[in-house]
Every structure is written in C-alpha cells, then in structure tokens.
Amino acid sequence: MFSRVLKILLKLLLSILGIAVLFSIYFHFAVQIEAPILDLKQLKSSERTKLNDSTFLFKQNFLRKNSYGIWEMYLQGSPEEIGYSQGILSQELMFIQEEAFVKQIKKMIPSEKYLKFLKYVTSFMNRNLPDYIPLEYQKEIKAVSLFADDSFDFIGDNYERQLNYHAAHDIGHAMQNLNLVACTAFSVWDSLSVDSTLLIGRNFDFYVGDKFAENKVLMFISPDSGYNFVSLSWSGMSGVVSGMNNQGLSITLNAAKSEIPFTAKTPVSIIAREIVQYASTIDEAYSIAKKRACFVAETFFIGSSEDGQTAIIEKTPDTTILFRAGTKTEQILTNHFQSPVLFNEKLNQENLRENATGLRFERVEELLNTKTSFDLNDFVSFLRNPYGAENKSIGLGNELALNQFIAHHSILFKPEQKKLWISTKPFQLGAYLPYSLEEIFKNPSMLMDENFGQEVIAPDTLQLSTTYKSFLSYKKLRKKIEFAIEKNSTVNSEVLESFTGVNPNFFYTWELIGDYYVNFGQTDSAYQSYQKALLLEIPNLYERERIERKCTAIAVNEKK
Numbered sequence: 001m002f003s004r005v006l007k008i009l010l011k012l013l014l015s016i017l018g019i020a021v022l023f024s025i026y027f028h029f030a031v032q033i034e035a036p037i038l039d040l041k042q043l044k045s046s047e048r049t050k051l052n053d054s055t056f057l058f059k060q061n062f063l064r065k066n067s068y069g070i071w072e073m074y075l076q077g078s079p080e081e082i083g084y085s086q087g088i089l090s091q092e093l094m095f096i097q098e099e100a101f102v103k104q105i106k107k108m109i110p111s112e113k114y115l116k117f118l119k120y121v122t123s124f125m126n127r128n129l130p131d132y133i134p135l136e137y138q139k140e141i142k143a144v145s146l147f148a149d150d151s152f153d154f155i156g157d158n159y160e161r162q163l164n165y166h167a168a169h170d171i172g173h174a175m176q177n178l179n180l181v182a183c184t185a186f187s188v189w190d191s192l193s194v195d196s197t198l199l200i201g202r203n204f205d206f207y208v209g210d211k212f213a214e215n216k217v218l219m220f221i222s223p224d225s226g227y228n229f230v231s232l233s234w235s236g237m238s239g240v241v242s243g244m245n246n247q248g249l250s251i252t253l254n255a256a257k258s259e260i261p262f263t264a265k266t267p268v269s270i271i272a273r274e275i276v277q278y279a280s281t282i283d284e285a286y287s288i289a290k291k292r293a294c295f296v297a298e299t300f301f302i303g304s305s306e307d308g309q310t311a312i313i314e315k316t317p318d319t320t321i322l323f324r325a326g327t328k329t330e331q332i333l334t335n336h337f338q339s340p341v342l343f344n345e346k347l348n349q350e351n352l353r354e355n356a357t358g359l360r361f362e363r364v365e366e367l368l369n370t371k372t373s374f375d376l377n378d379f380v381s382f383l384r385n386p387y388g389a390e391n392k393s394i395g396l397g398n399e400l401a402l403n404q405f406i407a408h409h410s411i412l413f414k415p416e417q418k419k420l421w422i423s424t425k426p427f428q429l430g431a432y433l434p435y436s437l438e439e440i441f442k443n444p445s446m447l448m449d450e451n452f453g454q455e456v457i458a459p460d461t462l463q464l465s466t467t468y469k470s471f472l473s474y475k476k477l478r479k480k481i482e483f484a485i486e487k488n489s490t491v492n493s494e495v496l497e498s499f500t501g502v503n504p505n506f507f508y509t510w511e512l513i514g515d516y517y518v519n520f521g522q523t524d525s526a527y528q529s530y531q532k533a534l535l536l537e538i539p540n541l542y543e544r545e546r547i548e549r550k551c552t553a554i555a556v557n558e559k560k
Contacts, residue, residue, distance in 0.1 A: 034130065035138075035142050035159050036130075036135060036138045036139045036142050038080050038139060038142060038143055039080060040080060040084060040143070043059075043080065043081060043084045043085075046058065046059055048088050048089065055448075056089045056090075058085050058088050058089050059081075059085065060074075060076055061073075061074055061075050061076060061085040061086075061089060062074050062089070062444075062447075062448070063089040063090055063217075064447065064448060066433075066447075066450050067450060068424040068425075068430065068431060068433060069216075069424060069425055070216055070217075070218055070422065070424060070433065071090070071093065071215060071216065071217045071218065071235070072217075072218050072220070072447045073086065073089065073090065073217055073218065073219045073220065074219075074220045074221075074222075074444040074447065075219060075220070075221045075222070076221070076222040076223070077222075077223070077224060078139075078223075078224050079136040079137065079139040079140040079143070079223075079224075080139050080140070080143050081143075082140050082143075082221060082223060082238075083139065083140035083141060083142065083143025083144040083238065084143040084144075084146065086140075086143075086144050086219070086235075086236070086238075087143060087144040087145070087146055087147030087148075087236075088147055090147075090217065090235040090236070091147040091148075091149075093215050093217070093234075093235035093236075094144075094147060094148055094149070094235045094236040095148075095149045096211075096214075096215060096235075097212065097215065097234050097235050097236060098148065098149065098152055098161075098165075098236070099211075100208070100209055100211035100212040100214075101165070101208055101209075101212055102152060102155070103209070103211070104208045104209035104211075104212060105208075107209070127264075128263070128264060129163055129164070129167070129264040129267075130163065132264065132265045132266040132292070132293060133163070133166075133266060133267070133270055134270075134274065136225075137238055137239075137270055137273065137274075138163075140238045141159070141162050141163060141166065141238050142159050142162075144162055144236055144238060145158040145159040145161070145162040146158070148161060148162060148236070162236060165236065165237075166237070166238065166239045166267045166269055166270060167264065167267040170267055170268055170294075170295060170296045170298075182205045182255075182334075182335060182356065182357075182360075182399050182404065182406075183202070183203060183204055183205050183206070183252070183253070183254045183255065183334070183335065184202070184203050184205070184254075184333070184334055184360060184364065184383075184402050185200065185201065185202040185203075185252050185254060185301045185332075185333045186200070186201055186202075186330070186331065186332045186333065186364050186368065186379075186382075187199060187200040187201070187301075187303060187309070187310040187330065187331050188329060188330045188368070188373075188374050189308055189309050189310075189329050189330075190308075190329040191329055191372075191373065192329045192330050192368075192372075192373055192374060193329075193373060193374060193375075194373045194374060194375040195375075197308075197414065197416040197417065198303055198304075198305070198308055198309060198310065198413075198414070198415050198416055199374065199375070199376070199379060199412070199413075199414060200250060200252075200301070200303045200310060200412065200413040200414075200415070201379035201380075201382060201383050201410075201411075201412050202242060202252045202301070202383075202410065202411050202412075202413075203383050203402060203403070203407045203410045203428065204241060204242055204252070204253075204407055204408045204409050204410070204411070205404055205406050205407050205408070206241070206408050207406040207408070212234070212408070213407075213408045213409075214425075215234065215235065216232065216233075216234065216408070216409055216422075217232075217233060217234055217235050217237070218230065218231075218232050218422060218435070219231045219232075219233070220437075220440055220441065220444060220447075222441060222444075223277060225277075226277035226278045227245040227246055227247055227249075227276075227277060227278070227280065228245060228246040228437070228441045229243055229244065229245035229246065229276045229277055229437075230243055230244055230245075230420065230435065230437060230440075231243040231273075231276070232409055232411060232422055234408075237269070238270075238273065239267060239268075239269025239270045239272065239273050240269055240272040240273040240275075240276050241253050241269055241272065242409065242411050243272065243273075243276045244276065244303070244413055244415065244418075244420055244437065245276050245277065245279075245280070245437075246418060246437050246438065246441055247280035247305065247306070248280075248303075248304065248305025248306065248415035248416055248417075248418050249275075249276065249279050249280050249281070249284075249285065249302070249303070249304055249305070249306075249415065250276075250301075250302070250303035250304075250413040250415050250420075251272050251275050251276050251285070251300055251301065251302055251303075252300075252301045252411070253268055253269065253272055253298060253299075253300060253301075254298070254299045254300075254301060254333050254334065254335055255296075255297075255298060255299075255335055256297035256298060256299055256314070256316075256335055256336060256337055256348070256351070257297060257335070257336070257347050257348065257350065257351035257355070258296040258297040258316075258347075259347070263295060264295055265292075265293040265294050265295040265317065266292045266293055266294055266295075267294075268294055268296065268298040268300075268315075270292075271288070271289060271292045271294060271298075271300070271315075272300060274288050274292070275288050275289065275300070275302070280304075280306060281304055281306045281307060282302050282304045282306075282307050282309075282311045282322070282324075285300070285302045285304075285313065286302075286311075286313055286320070286322045289313045289315055289320055290320045293317065294315055294316075294317060295317055296317070297315065297316045297317075297337075297347075298315050299312055299313065299314050299315070299333055299335075299337070300312070300313040300315065301331075301333050303413055303415045304415060305415040305416045305418070308416070309324075309325060309329075309331075310325065310331045311323065311324045311325070311331075312324075312331065312333055312338065312339075314337045314338070314339050314341075314342050316342070319341065319342065321337075321339045321341050321342060323338055323339040330368055332361055332364045332365060332368070334356075334357040334358075334360045334361045334364070335351070335355070335356075335357035335360075336348055336351050336352055336357045336358065336361070353541070354540065354541035354542065355539070355540050355541070356399040356400050356539035356540055359388075359389070359400050359539070360399070360400055360401075360402070362389065363388065363389055363400065363401070363402065364382070364402065366389060366390070367382045367385070367402075376412060376414075376421065376432075376457060377457065379412055380412065380421075380428075380432060380457050382402060383402060383403065383410050383412075383423075383428050384402075384403050384428045384429060384460050384463065385401065385402050385403055386398075386401050386402075386403040386404075386405070386463075386467055387401060388400050388401060388537055392537075393505045394505055394506070394536070394537040395503055395504075395505040395506020395507060395508070395509065395536065395537070396467060396470060396471045396474060396503050396506060397471065397474070397503070397506060397508070398506060398507075398537060398539060399539035399540065400537055400539045403427070403428055405427055405468075405471050406427075407423070407427050407428055409422060409423055410422070410423035410427070410428040410432075411423065412432065417436075418436060418437040418438050419434060419435065419436050419437070420434075420435050420437075421433060421434050421435075421455075421457060422435070424459075426464075426468060427468075428460075429459060429460045429463050429464050429468055430459050431456050431457060431458060431459050432456070432457035433452055433456060434452055434453070434455035434456060434457075470502050470503060471503070473498070473502045474499070474502045474503040474506075474509070477495060477498055477499040477502065478499070478512060480495060481495070481496070481499060481512055481513075481516055482512065484516065485512075485515055485516055485519050488519065490520070491516075496513060496516070499512075499513065500513060505536060505537075506536070507533040507534075507536040507537065507538045507543070507547070508533070508543075509533075510529045510530070510532040510533035510536070511529070511530065511533045511546075511547055511550075513529040514526040514527070514529035514530040514533065514547075514550065515550075517529060518550070518554070523554045523557070523558065526550075526554060527551060527554045527555075530547050530550050530551045530554075531551065533547050534547055534548070534551075
C-alpha cells in the first residue's frame with residue numbers, strides 16, 4: 001500500500017516538474033524580443049571626438065553642456081543614424097540615468113524577491129511591445145541600446161531594457177499613489193495673450209528621484225522623414241514627453257487615471273514622438289493618435305501654429321477623443337478627462353473625487369482670472385507658484401500647487417514664433433532659456449556659441465532665498481527623521497522642532513512626526529501630530545485615509 005502511494009506521489013512530482021520545465025521553456029521563448037536588423041557599416045567606421053568633459057562630436061552630430069547645466073544635442077539622419085549618434089554621444093549620461101532610475105526603483109520596492117517577480121511580470125507583459133512600435137523607432141532604440149551598459153543585464157538585455165524604459169511614463173500611471181506623475185499645462189491665445197499669439201506653459205512633474213532629473217537633454221533632431229523637432233527629456237530617450245516641431249506643432253503629456261495595465265501596447269511617449277515628427281495641425285495629430293493603441297489613459301496637450309490654439313487629445317485603451325476649447329481662448333489640463341464622452345466615466349469621476357487633479361485645475365483657473373491678458377513672465381510666475389487656492393500656504397511640496405518642487409522640467413512654447421523656453425535648476429526657479437527652432441535648424445552649430453541674448457527669463461531670486469531654502473532644509477531633516485524611524489534610533493528635540501518649523505503647513509510634516517512618536521511608544525504625542533496633519537490641506541484621499549487609519553490604530557490600542 002505504501003509503495004503504491006509512493007509511486008503515485010513520484011508520478012505527480014515528475015508531472016509537476018515536467019510542467020515547470022515546459023513552462024520555463026515556453027516563458028524563455030515567449031519573452032524573447034526580436035531586435036530589428038540595422039545597417040551600421042558606415043557609422044561604425046567613424047569615432048566620437050571628445051573636445052572636453054562636456055562637449056562631444058560624432059560626424060555632423062554633437063552633444064554639449066551649456067553653462068546653465070542643460071545638455072544640448074543635435075542629431076540628424078536615418079533612424080539608425082539618429083539612434084547610433086545619440087548612443088555614442090551620450091553613453092556616459094545613459095549609464096548615470098539608468099543607474100539613477102534603477103536605484104530609485106529599488107528604493108521604492110526594497111524587496112529583491114518582489115523586484116525579481118516584477119521583472120518577470122514586466123517581461124511577459126511587454127513580450128509583444130515591438131509589435132506596437134513603428135519599425136523606424138525600433139531601429140532607433142536598438143541603435144541607442146548598443147551603448148547601454150551591460151552591468152544592468154540582470155534586468156534584461158540592452159535592447160529590451162531600452163524598449164521597456166520607453167514605457168516608464170505609462171508604468172508611472174500604475175504608481176500614481178507614489179506621486180510620480182502629476183503634471184499641469186495651460187494655454188491662452190487671442191485676447192488673453194498680450195501679443196494675441198498662442199502661449200503655452202507646462203510643468204512635467206515626473207519624479208523618480210533627484211538624481212534622475214540632474215541631466216536634462218534638449219535634443220534637436222533632423223530626421224530623414226517628417227519634420228525637424230526639439231524634445232526635452234533625458235539621455236537614451238527616443239520618445240517625446242515635451243516637444244515641438246518646425247511647423248509650430250507642440251505636444252506635452254499629462255497622465256490620466258488608468259486601470260493597471262496587463263498587456264503592452266504603444267507607449268504614450270512613442271505616440272507623442274510620431275505626432276511631433278509627422279503632424280503639423282491638430283487634426284493631423286488626432287489622426288495619428290487614433291491609429292495607435294495605448295495601454296494606459298493619457299492626455300496629449302497639442303499646440304498648433306496653424307490653428308492658433310491648443311486642443312486636448314484624450315486617449316484610453318478603447319477610445320480616442322479630440323477635445324477643443326470651443327469659444328474659449330484658454331485651455332487647462334491637469335490629470336483628468338474633460339470631454340463629454342469621458343468626463344462622467346466612473347474611473348474619471350473617482351479620480352476627481354480622490355486625487356488632486358480637480359483642485360489643481362481650479363487653481364490654474366484662479367490664476368488665469370487674475371489679469372485680462374498674459375505674457376511669458378506671467379506664465380513663469382504661475383509655473384513657479386508653490387501656493388494653494390487664494391495663495392494660501394499649503395506646505396512646500398504639496399500636490400495641490402503648480403510648483404511641487406519635483407518637476408523634471410518646466411517649459412514654455414510660443415508655437416507661432418517657433419520658440420520655446422526651458423527651465424534650469426533648481427526645478428522651475430532658475431532661468432528659463434530661449435531657443436528658436438528656425439534659427440537652430442538653419443545653423444545647428446550656433447548652439448556651440450551659447451548666445452541666449454535678451455530673451456532669458458530671470459531666475460526667481462526671492463524664492464531661491466526663501467521658500468527654496470526652506471524646502472531644502474525640510475528635505476534634509478525629513479531624511480534624517482525617516483532614517484531614524486527605519487533604524488529605530490532617536491533624534492534630538494531640536495531636530496523635531498526645526499522640522500516642524502521649516503514646513504509647518506505641509507500635512508506630511510506632522511504625519512512623519514507622528515510616525516516618529518509611534519515608533520517610541522509616545523502615542524499621545526503621535527495622535528496629536530496626526531490630528532494636526534488632518535487639519536491641513538491633504539491633496540489625495542488615500543493620504544487622508546492613511547493618517548486616519550493611524551489615528552484609529554492608536555485609539556483601538558488605548559482601549560485594550
């Protein structure tokens with residue numbers, strides 16, 4: 001009897017092992033991504049020239065760092081040429097960028113086992129990603145990936161990683177509760193614009209750590225097909241998050257609330273790249289967006305010199321809607337849908353109830369009601385504004401403000417003039433640098449001369465000497481207290497007093513103080529701190545509920 005049971009168990013075990021082996025074989029081949037074939041003979045015969053630590057040349061292409069800390073890159077040619085040139089010019093920056101990205105992910109997800117699990121899930125989800133990316137961009141990304149660092153192979157091979165990184169903005173949707181994606185854009189034209197032409201402002205609040213935002217790259221690209229365009233992002237990026245072409249067609253991305261995606265489609269940054277490379281009008285942009293399938297909800301803020309106004313393309317995995325301003329001469333975009341078709345959707349209404357997007361939208365409306373017409377300086381002051389409704393102090397870093405001190409970049413477009421202004425560090429508080437697409441594409445080497453002239457928008461010296469200093473102190477003290485909680489160690493009372501004094505109107509200041517007190521059993525002090533936090537402006541429902549649960553836990557424990 002025992003030997004019979006043993007035989008059955010052995011057969012069962014062998015069957016399970018057989019299935020596991022077969023699944024492993026299937027998984028291995030299922031997640032293999034076929035790379036496009038590249039013709040690189042002529043490119044490989046040339047070498048990069050390094051003039052100094054901040055200036056590199058390759059054929060007609062170059063990369064240089066200007067005196068404000070912005071990397072400026074000029075690229076031209078076929079997809080292979082553009083990708084190969086970007087990779088060979090910025091290979092050191094690509095390593096720094098990937099290292100920063102991986103470190104931040106590990107910080108947010110410290111479990112190695114869970115990271116490994118996510119790697120396999122992501123690989124399986126993205127196994128068909130190339131099917132949804134136009135071949136020209138596959139070739140460009142593959143050429144860039146030749147210069148990626150092999151030390152990150154534990155995530156995937158170079159090409160797989162570069163493909164997957166193009167979905168980083170999309171992945172951020174699934175992590176909205178980590179405050180990764182919370183962008184704001186707005187525009188005016190006609191009577192609301194001082195010179196009657198279209199003016200657009202935008203903060204790209206995509207945060208994956210301070211290190212990730214250090215090396216911004218402004219790419220001027222002259223492709224063999226389509227329009228010349230400029231894109232502001234980071235090294236290794238072929239997709240577009242903020243850009244404009246030489247026809248005066250601008251595009252920026254703003255996340256909307258999404259279901260967690262389970263299969264890959266076209267990354268939104270690739271859709272934006274195709275639009276800025278091939279569209280000259282709002283209708284042409286809409287036509288391109290309609291033909292591409294995406295796997296998250298997204299809004300594309302389109303500015304058009306030809307149309308003289310902006311429009312919003314709202315896109316979900318199932319629907320693409322063009323939302324125009326109608327008779328208005330202004331338009332605002334935060335992180336929710338506004339069209340009649342999608343506004344009342346359950347997920348969108350849930351987003352408006354539970355997150356900061358609706359109140360930040362109202363804050364922009366309030367700012368656009370302060371004057372009868374606006375210019376560049378007005379828009380910069382809005383993009384830098386760290387306050388809440390009615391200029392109330394809501395704490396530095398609050399998601400209800402336009403300036404949350406997390407922006408990767410801030411940008412202004414004047415599409416009819418083919419000009420843009422980009423922010424310099426820190427965040428939006430440094431100078432905004434002017435660039436003319438017409439002049440630069442006529443003579444790319446002028447970038448080497450660094451002559452910005454009189455159109456530079458000055459830094460915000462007042463905030464740099466006040467609020468920004470306070471924010472830096474807050475960040476430093478926050479890290480010290482978070483570290484103390486993690487290591488179960490104490491800090492002196494002066495640190496706690498300084499922390500509450502430097503950013504007293506931010507809810508998280510008091511929540512963290514409460515967490516510190518809980519860690520050492522001082523529940524009365526913790527409860528009082530949590531109650532103070534609940535009286536302040538809390539941008540998202542999940543944050544309020546998190547603090548309320550902490551209060552409840554203290555009350556329940558005291559009754560025992």
